[in-house]
Amino acid sequence: MKKIKEKHSLAMRWFHWVNFPLLTIMIWSGMLIYWADDEYSFTVFGHTFFRFFPDWFYKLFNIPQRLAEGMAFHFLFMWFFAINGILYFFYTWFSGSWRELVPNKHSFKEAWQVLLHDLHLRKTAPPQGKYNAAQRVTYSAIIVMGLGSLLTGLAIYKPAQLNVLCNLLGGYHAARIEHFVLTIGYVLFFVVHVTQVVLAGWNNFSSVITGFELEEKQ
Amino acid sequence: MQSEKNKEQEKGNLTEGQKIRRRTFISFFSFIALNSAAYSGWRWLYKKAPEEAAGITAGAKKPLRRALNKTELAFRKIFSPNHFAKTYPKSSAAKKVRVNGDIGLGKPVDTANWKLKVVKTPGEVLQVSLEELKALPKTEIIFDFKCVEGWDQIQHWAGVKLMDFIRHYHLEEQAKMEYAGLVTPDKEYYVGIDMPSFLHPQTILAYEMNDQPLRPEHGAPVRLIIPVKYGIKNLKNIASISFSNNRPPDYWAEQGYDYYSGL
The missing domain is CATH 3.90.420.10 (Oxidoreductase, molybdopterin-binding domain)
Structure with a gap:
């Protein structure tokens, strides 16, 4: 006999699934903008490992020559992205669900154990609540990154009017790089996140839609 | 087990199995419906939305x-x-x-x-x-x-x-x-x-x-x-x-x- 075990609140599911397409649109329109001055690369000791982005990549996603369009989309959807993120933050705060999310003093050590466990290098995983230590660290980091995108975005959007913010972030040039690096961070997060969701299986995935997991009745 | 189910139904309550099915159906139905609506909205904005009339500004939807x-x-x-x-x-x-x-x-x-x-x-x-x-x-x-x-x-x-x-x-x-x-x-x-x-x-x-x-x-x-x-x-x-x-x-x-x- 299966039994309902409540897991994710409706609000949390809403914020998650609204954020996903919004962030996708922000990244896509951001690339339409970035293309117009695509000077970043991954270079260590003078050796360039990767240039953002190769021509085949631009062609694949139909990115070239769309700066104005990219800006128009970016500056519309930024509102929804920001509002959704801010509402999520306050919901998490006032509902108290931040307690299940924010890393505690054991989380960073335990996150390492979770990583070793997930890589099959360790037999046992540390005990966990709703989220394991690695999830606590990454899911909290992604919220901080969201705030980072908002602030670096504002700094490069209005560097004169918000010059204090822009200076705090190291100036216009640095803020644009930070904004870009955060975006690469989301893409890397996405790859790991989706892999983990696939590995965790259907019961876990469907709980982000239904709100509950099924467990065997004792 | 059967008697427990009957008892629950007599009281007008749903069994756990019914609850699971009902909530799963409502959740997935809403999820798919909202996604379809969002996707249609996006398709409209991206493909169908009219260009602005050319004037002082032009070239944008x-x-x-x-x-x-x-x-x-x-x-x-x-x-x-x-x-x-x-x-x-x-x-x-x-x-x-x-x-x-x-x-x-x-x-x-x-x-x-x-x-x-x-x-x-x-x-x-x-x-x-x-x-x-x-x-x-x-x-x-x-x-x-x-x-x-x-x-x-x-x-x-x-x-x-x-x-x-x-x-x-x-x-x-x-x-x-x-x-x-x-x-x-x-x-x-x-x-x-x-x-x-x-x-x-x-x-x-x-x-x-x-x-x-x-x-x-x-x-x-x-x-x-x-x-x-x-x-x-x-x-x-x-x-x-x-x-x-x-x-x-x-x-x-x-x-x-x-x-x-x-x-």
């Missing part, structure tokens, strides 16, 4: 243009003439200053006979020579020039502060209007600038770059340097300035870019 204009109004609320673009020491300024556009620079300018035309009223045009302009107090600015494409470069410009120019030529009445419009001699390039940005203390009519007279590719003899705007608004080779309560024509706003383009 109607809802996106509306959003740009609304966003302009929101961010105009934080605009202040006391918010400055960061300035730098002279040593930071680039020696090789980037040139990014030559639209409107077709006709070579005879600097000796050049006059800046300021349209005070439709019938009254003030003409200012380069010498007269240079006789006014000189303002230098070393700031991070920002192109709409994304690059930036610290550059050193000098010229007449717009506010000094307005005061000297008694253009206070004109400065009460909403916008200024600037045009190149061949009328190929033109910009419209909202008055608060135009009158910002860092806005100058520049005639020098790196302590040298402007070269033609940088907009000789006089160009606009307006640090609170992207480079696209920093019109080179100014032929005339006019004032209006409506948005003057703007080259890039006709190509789908934001009219305001403020920083």
Whole structure:
């Protein structure tokens, strides 16, 4: 006999699934903008490992020559992205669900154990609540990154009017790089996140839609 | 087990199995319905939404243009003439200053006979020579020039502060209007600038770059340097300035870019 075990609140599911397409649109329109001055690369000791982005990549996603369009989309959807993120933050705060999310003093050590466990290098995983230590660290980091995108975005959007913010972030040039690096961070997060969701299986995935997991009745 | 189920049903309560099925169905149905709605909305915006009617602005989809204009109004609320673009020491300024556009620079300018035309009223045009302009107090600015494409470069410009120019030529009445419009001699390039940005203390009519007279590719003899705007608004080779309560024509706003383009 299966039994309902409540897991994710409706609000949390809403914020998650609204954020996903919004962030996708922000990244896509951001690339339409970035293309117009695509000077970043991954270079260590003078050796360039990767240039953002190769021509085949631009062609694949139909990115070239769309700066104005990219800006128009970016500056519309930024509102929804920001509002959704801010509402999520306050919901998490006032509902108290931040307690299940924010890393505690054991989380960073335990996150390492979770990583070793997930890589099959360790037999046992540390005990966990709703989220394991690695999830606590990454899911909290992604919220901080969201705030980072908002602030670096504002700094490069209005560097004169918000010059204090822009200076705090190291100036216009640095803020644009930070904004870009955060975006690469989301893409890397996405790859790991989706892999983990696939590995965790259907019961876990469907709980982000239904709100509950099924467990065997004792 | 069976008896427990019957008992539950007699009381009018759902069994755990029914609850699971019901909640799963409602959740997935809502999830798919909301996703379909969102996807249709996106398809409409991306594929079907009409282009704006070509006018002062053009080249953007109607809802996106509306959003740009609304966003302009929101961010105009934080605009202040006391918010400055960061300035730098002279040593930071680039020696090789980037040139990014030559639209409107077709006709070579005879600097000796050049006059800046300021349209005070439709019938009254003030003409200012380069010498007269240079006789006014000189303002230098070393700031991070920002192109709409994304690059930036610290550059050193000098010229007449717009506010000094307005005061000297008694253009206070004109400065009460909403916008200024600037045009190149061949009328190929033109910009419209909202008055608060135009009158910002860092806005100058520049005639020098790196302590040298402007070269033609940088907009000789006089160009606009307006640090609170992207480079696209920093019109080179100014032929005339006019004032209006409506948005003057703007080259890039006709190509789908934001009219305001403020920083």
